[in-house]
Amino acid sequence: MSYKVLSRKYRPKTFSEVVGQENVLTILKSFIKTDSIPHALIFCGSRGVGKTSLARIFAKTINCPELREDKICSDCSICSEIDESKSLDVIEIDAASNNGVDQIREIIESSNYSSINCKYKVFIIDEVHMLSKAAFNALLKTLEEPNKNTIFILATTEVERIPLTILSRCQMINFKTLNKGVLANHLKNVCSKEKITIDDESVSLISEESKGSARDSLGILEQLMTSLDRNIDVENARKILGTTSNQILFRISRNLLTSDIKECLKDYSVITKNGYDSKKFIHSLLNYFRSAIYYKLEIHNEVNDIVAIEESEKKELLKYDIELFENLFDELIKLYELCNKTENIKFIIESNLIKLCLVSNYLNFNEIVDSKEIKEEILTTEERVENAQKDKIDKVQKEESVKQKKNPKITTKAFDKSVLLKNLKELKDENHKLLIDCDFKLEGKTINIETKNNLLYGILKEDEKIEKISKLVNEIFTDTFIIRISLGSKKEEKSESGDFKFNEKKDKLFESETMKNLFSTFDCRVLDIEKEK
Ligand SMILES: [Zn+2]
Numbered sequence: 001m002s003y004k005v006l007s008r009k010y011r012p013k014t015f016s017e018v019v020g021q022e023n024v025l026t027i028l029k030s031f032i033k034t035d036s037i038p039h040a041l042i043f044c045g046s047r048g049v050g051k052t053s054l055a056r057i058f059a060k061t062i063n064c065p066e067l068r069e070d071k072i073c074s075d076c077s078i079c080s081e082i083d084e085s086k087s088l089d090v091i092e093i094d095a096a097s098n099n100g101v102d103q104i105r106e107i108i109e110s111s112n113y114s115s116i117n118c119k120y121k122v123f124i125i126d127e128v129h130m131l132s133k134a135a136f137n138a139l140l141k142t143l144e145e146p147n148k149n150t151i152f153i154l155a156t157t158e159v160e161r162i163p164l165t166i167l168s169r170c171q172m173i174n175f176k177t178l179n180k181g182v183l184a185n186h187l188k189n190v191c192s193k194e195k196i197t198i199d200d201e202s203v204s205l206i207s208e209e210s211k212g213s214a215r216d217s218l219g220i221l222e223q224l225m226t227s228l229d230r231n232i233d234v235e236n237a238r239k240i241l242g243t244t245s246n247q248i249l250f251r252i253s254r255n256l257l258t259s260d261i262k263e264c265l266k267d268y269s270v271i272t273k274n275g276y277d278s279k280k281f282i283h284s285l286l287n288y289f290r291s292a293i294y295y296k297l298e299i300h301n302e303v304n305d306i307v308a309i310e311e312s313e314k315k316e317l318l319k320y321d322i323e324l325f326e327n328l329f330d331e332l333i334k335l336y337e338l339c340n341k342t343e344n345i346k347f348i349i350e351s352n353l354i355k356l357c358l359v360s361n362y363l364n365f366n367e368i369v370d371s372k373e374i375k376e377e378i379l380t381t382e383e384r385v386e387n388a389q390k391d392k393i394d395k396v397q398k399e400e401s402v403k404q405k406k407n408p409k410i411t412t413k414a415f416d417k418s419v420l421l422k423n424l425k426e427l428k429d430e431n432h433k434l435l436i437d438c439d440f441k442l443e444g445k446t447i448n449i450e451t452k453n454n455l456l457y458g459i460l461k462e463d464e465k466i467e468k469i470s471k472l473v474n475e476i477f478t479d480t481f482i483i484r485i486s487l488g489s490k491k492e493e494k495s496e497s498g499d500f501k502f503n504e505k506k507d508k509l510f511e512s513e514t515m516k517n518l519f520s521t522f523d524c525r526v527l528d529i530e531k532e533k
Contacts, residue, residue: 015061020179027173045177078118125155180207249288261353329455466485
């Protein structure tokens with residue numbers, strides 16, 4: 001028997017062998033059970049999550065007289081032909097290489113003939129978003145006038161590239177990206193069947209590296225199995241995969257947060273000396289920072305792909321401000337994109353590590369400038385009067401709230417941001433931390449929540465999150481509001497006091513230890529710092 005690579009050998013052949021797609025299975029099984037199979041389906045999801053495998057299994061299940069739900073077919077010709085891509089009734093097309101109108105016309109032509117051996121004729125078009133415009137138009141005509149017993153399954157990783165006219169005629173099935181736990185179980189299963197010795201850390205490393213794809217996870221396992229003679233340990237696995245250890249990631253993160261340029265560059269030289277992949281290192285660092293932000297916001301349990309950070313390291317990292325994390329995270333995303341384009345990856349990373357240290361130092365100055373004393377100095381007389389009045393009102397409100405303390409929920413009809421935040425704080429609700437820096441705009445019964453950065457926007461825009469916030473808002477206020485989340489632009493300092501602040505920051509930056517280190521390390525001088533336009 002010829003050797004089969006693991007990803008082919010363990011490609012699921014029945015519904016019960018599919019991992020991590022419970023929702024999809026429920027939907028597909030119910031189509032079969034109720035005998036209401038749509039004539040066009042779109043399978044969308046990232047690569048390697050089982051779209052085409054499930055399309056085949058679905059085609060087998062609706063055509064094989066024996067295969068039902070979890071029952072395994074005892075090798076009928078229909079199933080084995082589909083498995084080997086030899087069936088005349090279940091036709092697979094890769095749109096990435098057959099994207100022209102002629103190929104689609106051929107399919108349409110053949111869809112007019114009834115099936116030969118099977119009840120249903122099934123067309124599986126993989127990477128359907130690659131079709132040309134003319135090809136999509138031709139396909140649309142067929143979808144508009146479907147033949148009885150002909151089914152189209154369109155698989156795609158980029159559903160947004162499919163014309164709406166096509167989408168509206170298909171039943172959409174969303175595939176989940178597999179989480180690390182599901183992948184780890186899958187890998188352990190395969191290892192025990194294949195008699196591969198592997199430690200837990202390596203399993204977790206492979207799950208992380210395969211980014212939610214079952215196919216990729218088995219590809220990586222295969223690579224390690226072959227190189228390490230079926231005996232996989234994390235140290236060697238890291239060397240082969242070129243991934244940086246969490247200890248180094250922690251050290252660099254801490255040095256970035258404390259603006260220690262020297263140590264950052266030293267750590268990076270260790271990475272390059274050991275032959276680790278620089279681009280992967282930046283990706284791992286990004287992931288590490290992202291995870292730290294989730295820990296900081298205390299919502300790490302709500303997402304699956306969080307890097308496990310050791311307790312002592314977590315404690316040390318979480319001392320720093322969320323704003324600092326977010327800014328470094330933003331810069332790291334840009335750096336990662338840059339790594340994909342450049343040939344001088346080492347220099348680019350070195351220069352950017354320095355820049356990142358300066359970014360965190362710059363932010364520390366923001367803190368100083370934003371401190372109360374300095375703010376007071378910048379204020380005009382009018383602003384001082386206004387502040388004094390505000391303090392007075394705050395005092396009255398504080399006294400009132402003391403009176404109401406026994407009943408923390410203030411219920412009023414009119415929406416008020418401060419009332420909302422106060423309640424969330426008292427309820428110790430995690431959303432308090434997320435919403436505190438957002439802008440709230442009320443339009444009729446709609447509350448527009450404007451976030452100031454991409455990361456927060458990403459977290460808040462999730463349907464589940466919006467639902468939670470809506471529920472809280474509608475509990476606190478005795479009225480029904482609709483919540484909308486949008487991404488606003490970052491605050492800009494335009495006014496004179498903004499320039500004043502900038503100059504002050506600039507002066508402090510010049511005198512800083514970081515700059516002194518920079519000058520001595522590179523034997524250079526900075527002539528001026530310009531404000532970003
Ligand atoms: Zn069969």
